[in-house]
Amino acid sequence: MRIAICDDDAVCRGQTLDIATDYAEARKDIELYFETFAEPRTLLEATRKKGAYDIYILDIVMPEINGIELGKALRSMGADGKIIYLTSSEEYALDSFRVRAFDYILKPIARDSFYAALDEAISSVSIKRDKVLLVKTRENNARIAFDSILYAELSRRTVIYHLIGGKKVESTTLRTAFTEAVAELITDRRFVLCGASTAVNLHHVTAVESEGAVFSDGERIMLGKKACRELRTAWNDYWITKEG
Known part of the structure; x- marks a missing residue:
């Protein structure tokens, strides 16, 4: 399993890395x-x-590109790795929610908190x-990995699975x-049925708008007003439950 550590402060x-290496051992x-x-x-x-x-x-407070902006850039590339933020302030907590x-x-x-976070992240990736x-x-x-699916939709008499990266x-x-x-x-709790002909992966949704949703790689889906309301409720519940 590949893990990236990004912090502009060499000491931190x-x-x-030392703590992470101890964990790995x-x-x-x-x-x-x-x-x-x-x-x-x-x-x-x-x-x-x-x-x-x-x-x-990822550290959050970095020059030029902070950790939140970095997280957004990674999501826009379709990178769906688990993001663990390290910071000396709680003021970015809401922003971190927006990049999942x-x-x-x-x-x-x-160490206890760090090890627990890695335990859960590794378990989630493996599942x-x-x-x-x-x-x-x-x-x-x-064979399609659940995690690669943005949404599935009924098209005439077939199902089209829209995957990360436009495939x-x-x-x-x-x-x-x-x-x-x-x-x-x-x-699977990551997915929700929106209307009668669309199943959306809540984990990849970054925004729910009045006429549809935006996904982690920038793709958009148009939905009716009722479906949008249902999606917004399910999306909020998914992340509240997950964070709790």
Whole structure:
């Protein structure tokens, strides 16, 4: 599992890496690889070249690009790694919510809190990796990770799965109702049925507007007013429950 640490302060960066390394040595059940970055731009470039990290441990107060802006940039690239923020102030807590931060830890870092956050983040990543949807297409059977799906929609008599990065997978002609076709998705708490023909991944929603929603990679979906109200309620409940 790949974990990125970004902090412009060399001392703090080193301390975070030391604590993280101690944690990794205590975990014999999983391989953890850490990379450190002094600048957000360098981390963004590494993500572009190597792909998203599983977990991002980010300082918030940094020059040029702060941790919140960095989180937004990562989400806009489609990077959905768990973000754990480190900061000496609580004033950014609400902003961290908007980029779907997994945790928010105050400095100086308490090992117990840091270890607990890593335990939960690693567990969440592992669970999501295990969940795959098998979709029969005209060409073959496609295996789609739940976490890669932004939303699924009924189009005539097929289901189109919209994935991170603009990719789409279309099923063969349905012989069942849409709700039956996406039953595996909507029994997962990340997904919610919006109206009769759309299932949305709440974890990827970054904003709910009056006529639709915006996803982590910038894609938008248009929805009716009632569906928007239902989505907004479900989205708020999802994150309140998750953060609690």
